[in-house]
Amino acid sequence: MNFGDRLKTLRTQKNLTQQQLADRLGLTKSVISAYETQLHRPSYETLVQLSRIFRVSTDYLLGVERSADDFLDISGLTEEEKQALRGLVRAMRAEEQF
Secondary structure (H helix, E strand, O other), rough: HHHHHHHHHHHHHHHHHHOHHHHOOOHHHHHHHHHOOOOOOOOHHHHHHHHHOOOHHHHHHOOOOOOOOOOOOOOOOOOHHHHHHHHHHHHHHHHHHO
16 A cells, blocks of 8 residues: 555544645645656655554654554653553563564
8 A cells, every 4th residue: 555545544434524724734626636656755744744644653654664563652641551561562572482
């Protein structure tokens, strides 16, 4: 899946029109359309804004990662809670090796 496909999928999953997304980014609808059809690529700043709007990494948008589900938003958790989750992930991975 390319950037344009990922963007369109994320946009439609959030029930946003091209115009609504363009308004949030301070762009025009035609620019969003050009992104989705691979005619243009976003600037670094726009890419970062898109990642924040859709709560995915820039790597995901660019196709470097396979799935947005591979990442868990742990912002807002205490350091102890984050450490507990990391320990759980390590334990689950250790089980998979057996």
